[in-house]
Amino acid sequence: MSEAAAEARQGRVEFTGSRHELLGIIVRGYLLMIPTIGLYRFWQTTWKRRFYWQNTVIDGEPLEYTGTPAQLLIGFFFALAFFLPIYVALFTLSMQDTDLVLLGYLAIGAAIWFLSGYAIYRARDFRLARTLWRGIRFDQKGNAWAYALRRFLWSIVVVLTLGIAYPWMASSLWRYRYRHTWYGNRKFEIGGNWKAFAGPYFGALALNLLSIGGTVFWIGSAHDFMLVGTTPIPGPVGLLACLGSVVVLAFTLAWYRTGTASRMLSTVTIGEAALTVRIGPGALFSQFVLYVLGVAGLLVVLGLTALAAIGAIYAAAASGGQSPDAAAVMAIFQSGTINVALLIVVYLVILGAFGLVAELTLSFGWWSLLARGATISNPDSLHSVRSGGEDRAVIGEGLADALNVGAY
Amino acid sequence: MQFTARYQDGLIAETRDVRAVIDLAADPVALAIVDPQSREEIDRWPAAQTYLLHTRAMELRIGSRTRPAGARLAVSGIEEMRNALAVLPSLAKQQRRDGWAQVRLLTLATAALASVIVAYLFGVPLLADRLVELVPPGWETKIGDTAAAQIERSLTDGEGFVLCEPDRNSVANRAIARFADAAFDGLGSPFRPEVAVVRTDIPNAFALPGGRAYYFSALLQASRTPDEFAGVLAHELGHVYYRHGMESLIASSATGLLVGFVLGDMTGLSVAGIIGSTLIDNRFSRRAETQADTFAAETARRLGFQPSGLIDLLERVAKDDEFSKALSLFSSHPLTEERRRALEALSTPIADAKPAFTAAEWSAIRDMCPPPPPPPLPKPVTPGAPAP
Incomplete structure (x- = not known):
């Protein structure tokens, strides 16, 4: 990076939304979901996104969400087309009685896991393609099927290595997502690799094994439990240790999420502009x-x-x-x-x-x-980004909705 | 007639401060976007083609239908917002119109979904009837075999049912088979019912797809007259005749799909999904029970025995308590009081009613599954006996 860029202005990101505004949106959504037999959920999602997007102000200009409830509604119908064959397969399987049934359920489980990778990618595509900043649209390119396959194969490796390969899987998927993310005609880059995940991941794993293992060991060796029926209920010290384990779990979860997000997002660059995230x-x-x-x-x-x-x-x-x-x-x-x-x-x-x-x-x-927690260095370099072509019809959100893997 | 705004042209990621001036002289009326210092015109939007976008409080975002999708005029502050709305009166009108369009869309979608649900509730019993006729009997028999194996495993911890009398040619088994054949005689059913009396302490009887029916020994032992036994047996044969097992399979899978659609969770694993499906499915199975009762009454009329034994037996086994009444919407069987009234309405008094089984047959059936002998009494302690 040139010296001029290093001296360049830092762009701030602000969030101006308040919890009570969100509370209003959610309560109104719940009330309207009753007379609409649940269909208002598509409007509810849209309102929530508008709230999050328009209150995120990057370098003085808010994001804009341009998606509509009707798009979500139509997307859900498309998802049904994906889901019907799975449903029919499950129905047929439930009426078989051979050793192959278990294999059949496994195959369907694997198919759903594979499809949810596709759904996650298409949902991200849907949201990015409907996000405007300074009048320019974001986009997710790449191939959702390729992403799903990558995620699927990595999952197998992670299972085979008993979870040890997870940092490599996570960084691989992050890189695929970010390297196919565009702002107008400018591509995102990400420099982070497995090292960003390894520390928090193995650290959190070790701490939890220690706290949970220690608790179980102590309760077992000190016989600090009473039997209620056949269920062992830990005694006062053991209960305290269990509570401690939960706190450790929550804290390490927070540590893992903030640590990996900070490290990975801080390696994201868009041309000359670079993102830094500290949480x-x-x-x-x-x-x-x-x-x-x-x-x-x-x-x-x-x-x-x-x-x-x-x-x-x-x-x-x-x-x-x-x-x-x-x-x-x-x-x-x-x-x-x-x-x-x-x-x-x-x-x-x-x-x-x-x-x-x-x-x-x-x-x-x-x-x-x-x-x-985010800042953008050299935001002025983004002024030269041009619009990246018209919006394609992206009906990719419905499957995520149907498989319940969507977020925000 | 002007206001200050931030302008984005939707082509390049740049924001510039501008003045927007309404040009009423132009035809059509246009919104001139000019540089605040030099007054140089940057762009000119047809005023009628502008629209409002959703944004945070204290801001207006205006787009233009004749410009790139991302072109915006962003107006901040109450004063400037008021100016902008005064300059472009069509904005507020158009926003209201859009709001109503959303309400219409939502109402239409809800009405469509509601009519699908209503059509489903009233149509599926009819539809399942028709669909069931499309299922080849051979396929149904296979499904019944599977269901039998699954039920056997789950009820007996994998040990399998113990038949009371494995010998098919015993007096009791032959009597039951004769009854079943007589009940199905001339009805043209593709199935030949097969009744198995099985040893368990659960007082129950049920029919599976494909013609299998099970009668549990605990229920048999509770029967006091041959007509009670025959009534329940005829009821189960009714399920076989109407292919209710297959029908409920088809109906419940469709229900799961519908409930999943309403809740948006197609995996159907949420509690709401399970409750919803159970409620709707029970509606169907209560109708099936009524049909089976009617079949039992018909059979009783044809074979000349009293059908009310069916209710006598069920009443003895499952007493209607307050609790089961409260949960009656969840239970698959209609309340016995209701059923008794319906059955009595159906059955015409038979002049020469005779038991469904001869005395010899009935005693053979009743003795198929003798209850296990009571546990031996503790030995009386006789005073003075030598301690062991």
């Missing part, structure tokens, strides 16, 4: 803690609501004048329809509430940490 593990760990607190708070709120509901039912049963008894309370639940409706409502409320907490802490936290 400390503590920042992500605090988001994890926030998530646990949010879930705990939520459980308390849900529990209190359920108690209030039971109290109301008890009062309703008692209002007949006679003292309430179990039969009177049960009488309210006589109708199967009410029960089923209750069950479904409770399930949806719990699922929705947990999704909400995860989105507000984990997803929001990770995005804003990434944005705020």
Whole structure:
């Protein structure tokens, strides 16, 4: 890099979104999903992306998400075409009774794993092709099938080496993704390799083996457990050690994610401009803690609501004048329809509430940490980027949706 | 009539500060984009072809349909935003129009999905009937064999069922086969029912695709009259006749697909997916139970025995408690009270009703699976006996 570039201005990345704005989007989405039998999820996803994109301000100019809900809806129909043969195969398999059945399930599992690689790539393509900055579109080129194959073959190697090959797999996939990423007519480059992953990966692995192994060993050797039925329940010290292991797990996870993201993204360059990302593990760990607190708070709120509901039912049963008894309370639940409706409502409320907490802490936290931790050196060099041709029809998001591998 | 904005032409990644001036004299009315210092014109957008884009608070982003997709005028600050909307009144109108277009699309999609669901709920019982006729009986028999093997393994921990009387020519087995053949006589079913009485403590009986029916010894021991046994047997034969096993296989796979579509999780592994599928499938199986009851009543009429034994036996085995009532939407069998009423409505009183089995046959059937002998009583302790 020339001396002029080294002296060049640093471009800042800011994130201007707030959690309560996101909360509004999610709550409105949940409410609208009920009358639309779930179809509003495509609109919900679009609104969430608009929120994340337009609040990410790079060197003074926000990103713009240009995708529409209708594209997601159509993409989902296309995904059905992929999924139907798998579905038929599973149906046929479930009616066979030979030793080949297990092999058949394995083959379908492998096919889904392979397809999810394709889906991940196409979903990234979909999002990048709908991302504008300074009026110029990003793009993901390369071949989604080649990516899926690469991911699939690496997975086999990782399984065969009992996980040791994972850093090589991760860096290989990162490099494929970034080397086929374009901003207008300018290509991304990435310099990071397996070394960026090896430290955090093996470090995290070793620490977890140590903490979990140590806990199990201590509980076993000190006989610090009671048998409840046939299930061993660790004693007070053992319980503390288990809790410690969970904390170690969460912290090493934060360390791994922030460490690898910082190292890999800091080797990304777009022509003369270079990206630098600095995120400390503590920042992500605090988001994890926030998530646990949010879930705990939520459980308390849900529990209190359920108690209030039971109290109301008890009062309703008692209002007949006679003292309430179990039969009177049960009488309210006589109708199967009410029960089923209750069950479904409770399930949806719990699922929705947990999704909400995860989105507000984990997803929001990770995005804003990434944005705020990033700087771009020599952003002025990007002024000469030209638009890279018109948008192709990319209907690649649906499969990711159907296989549930999409993010953001 | 002008406002300040940041301008991107959508061709090159450059942003420049500009003044946007409305030129009402031009035809069509145009938005002139000029350099704020030199007043030199950079571009000229037809005013009617501009549109608003979604963006963060306190900002407007304006695009043009006649320019590259990325061409933008970005307006920040409340004052300038007000100016821009005053200059381009069509923007707000067009934004409302777009909003309504989204509402229409969403409503249309929801209506389409709702009609698919309704059509499914009412159409699949009919459709499954027709589809089942397309399945070759040979294929169904093979599926039944597979299902039998799977059920045997799961119910007996892989040990397999123990037949009460393996000898097919025993008095009891021949009596049961005679009954089954008589029930199917003249109906033109592609299957010849095969009934196996199996030793287990679960009071149950069920039919599988392809003509197999199982009768568990615990249920047999609970039968007090030949008609009770015959009623339940005829009910299971009804499942065989209507090919309900195959029908429910087809229906449940279609249900999984539909529920997966609604939830967006095509793997169908989420709890909501499982609950949804169970609910819908039970709707179908309750209908199948009613059909099988009707078949049992028909058979009873033809062979001349009392069909109400079916309900007597089921009632004795599964008492309707409050809990099972509450969960009745989840259970595959309609409540026995309901069924009794339906059966009584179906069965015409038979003048010369005679038991479905002769006394000799019935005693042979009842003795097929004698209950295991009770555990030996502890030896009474006689005082004074020498301690061992």
